[in-house]
Amino acid sequence: MDELSIIGGGLAGSEAAWQAAQLGVLVKLYEMRPVKSTDAHVTGDLAELVCSNSLGSTLRNRPSGLLKEECSLLNSLLVACAEESAIPAGDALAVDREVFAQKITQHIESHPNITVIRQEVTEIPDGPVIIASGPLTSDPLVASIQQVTGARRLFFYDAIAPIVNASTIDMSIAFRASRYKYETDPHGDYVNCPFTEEQYFIFLNALKDAQRIPLKEKETILNEGVQINQPAFFEACLPVEVMAARDPLVLTFGPMRPVGLRNPNDAQRPFAVVQLRQDDLADTLYNLVGFQTNLLHSEQARVFRLVPGLEHAEFVRFGQMHRNTYINSPDLIDSTLQCRSRADLFFAGQIAGIEGYIGNIASGLLAGINAARLIKGQAPVPFPLDTMIGSLHHYIADANPERFQPMKANMGLLPPLEIMRRNKQEKGYIHAKRALNSLRAFIESTLN
Numbered sequence: 001m002d003e004l005s006i007i008g009g010g011l012a013g014s015e016a017a018w019q020a021a022q023l024g025v026l027v028k029l030y031e032m033r034p035v036k037s038t039d040a041h042v043t044g045d046l047a048e049l050v051c052s053n054s055l056g057s058t059l060r061n062r063p064s065g066l067l068k069e070e071c072s073l074l075n076s077l078l079v080a081c082a083e084e085s086a087i088p089a090g091d092a093l094a095v096d097r098e099v100f101a102q103k104i105t106q107h108i109e110s111h112p113n114i115t116v117i118r119q120e121v122t123e124i125p126d127g128p129v130i131i132a133s134g135p136l137t138s139d140p141l142v143a144s145i146q147q148v149t150g151a152r153r154l155f156f157y158d159a160i161a162p163i164v165n166a167s168t169i170d171m172s173i174a175f176r177a178s179r180y181k182y183e184t185d186p187h188g189d190y191v192n193c194p195f196t197e198e199q200y201f202i203f204l205n206a207l208k209d210a211q212r213i214p215l216k217e218k219e220t221i222l223n224e225g226v227q228i229n230q231p232a233f234f235e236a237c238l239p240v241e242v243m244a245a246r247d248p249l250v251l252t253f254g255p256m257r258p259v260g261l262r263n264p265n266d267a268q269r270p271f272a273v274v275q276l277r278q279d280d281l282a283d284t285l286y287n288l289v290g291f292q293t294n295l296l297h298s299e300q301a302r303v304f305r306l307v308p309g310l311e312h313a314e315f316v317r318f319g320q321m322h323r324n325t326y327i328n329s330p331d332l333i334d335s336t337l338q339c340r341s342r343a344d345l346f347f348a349g350q351i352a353g354i355e356g357y358i359g360n361i362a363s364g365l366l367a368g369i370n371a372a373r374l375i376k377g378q379a380p381v382p383f384p385l386d387t388m389i390g391s392l393h394h395y396i397a398d399a400n401p402e403r404f405q406p407m408k409a410n411m412g413l414l415p416p417l418e419i420m421r422r423n424k425q426e427k428g429y430i431h432a433k434r435a436l437n438s439l440r441a442f443i444e445s446t447l448n
């Protein structure tokens, strides 16, 4: 039986390796860290989370909650490890990132069917391969992927948010609360920094005027007939300063929205808030939710200390911007994650155009199962369209190739319900029930 090579031991590659190995396939998992690192990773652990420590909602009627439940039904190693490393975060599954990555590394390295090879892969090897090298795929491998797929442009820009030392937040100004639960749960999971209208506009102007780090790679675009160079941003993860420049109030509808919160100091809804979420089990670090940024580090310290409650905050990590590499999936791959021009070549995770931690885990899971099936002489299978995992992978294979940008799990990908429902919550539960029934039937009829 052929061995399976997997390039990249991140979220997708680790899950893929586990799934294929559990199906009896021998796996060589290539991970270049710690021999060669990326601009964002800091350890040599497999499945390191580089930014937020949240894997999204745990509620079944929300897209990421449903996808997690589907992954659990499919025996996901990473979702199980996330649940074992969970820290308080309201209705979200947030993890201690170190505990999470260490657990996964231990499971993978001790699996009898998996050999972990700490080496940069510079060319796509022959034989069954899953490429799961993520948004920061190393340059030689990008060149090899371009050669094999004929793709030209393979990147855009994404950003990460800063983290502060919890003991340096001024809790006489900031207050703890989870959105919409301030009456029932006064010790909520988030730290909220409240703004008056005046404080908000002072902060906004400082943010808009602050100096940014220049980006090296720019895309030449035609703007009213004139060629200009500008960075290509990912619309779903814009730097906060780019958002701020679009409209003076846009942040109050986005990361700084105050809905569902009351400031216990004056019993009023603040004009705006910055929310901070616990980042580690020891409860010593907090990240600024939705505050991904590309400001100079000195400017981040100056501007973010204008946030009420963060006047004396110590920044343990500053935000940064990074390249995000992905293929034009609708042109190149099927919903089985197989390359159309080479059946034993699979793409999984962010490089396949899947967005979000849980989506990338699901993608590795699907690629691992299908690569194992191919090696064992069974046909790779698309997953049902009415499941979140299936609809996401159908989307990246079937979207319009002219306008393709990575996609995260969302209810809009699922086929419409037969019965109309106005209530979003109720609709979510009906989608979830249908998806989970469909997945159970698929596991029984096709995967077992």
Ligand SMILES: Cc1cc2nc3c(=O)[nH]c(=O)nc-3n(C[C@H](O)[C@H](O)[C@H](O)COP(=O)(O)OP(=O)(O)OC[C@H]3O[C@@H](n4cnc5c(N)ncnc54)[C@H](O)[C@@H]3O)c2cc1C
Pocket (backbone or CB within 6 Å): 007, 008, 009, 010, 011, 012, 013, 030, 031, 032, 033, 037, 038, 040, 041, 047, 048, 049, 050, 051, 052, 053, 119, 120, 121, 122, 132, 133, 134, 135, 136, 137, 138, 141, 158, 159, 160, 322, 348, 349, 350, 351, 355, 356, 357, 358, 360
């Ligand atoms: C700075 C940054 C911040 C992000 N923030 C978030 C966030 O907050 N929330 C979110 O959902 N997503 C975020 N993302 C996207 C995030 O990367 C993905 O959700 C997830 O990590 C992707 O999983 P993956 O397995 O595809 O890639 P990764 O987890 O990045 O794994 C890819 C692995 O491949 C390895 N590798 C690369 N090239 C080679 C090579 N040539 N040979 C061998 N190994 C190689 C890398 O070292 C890495 O370990 C962020 C990405 C970055 C870079």
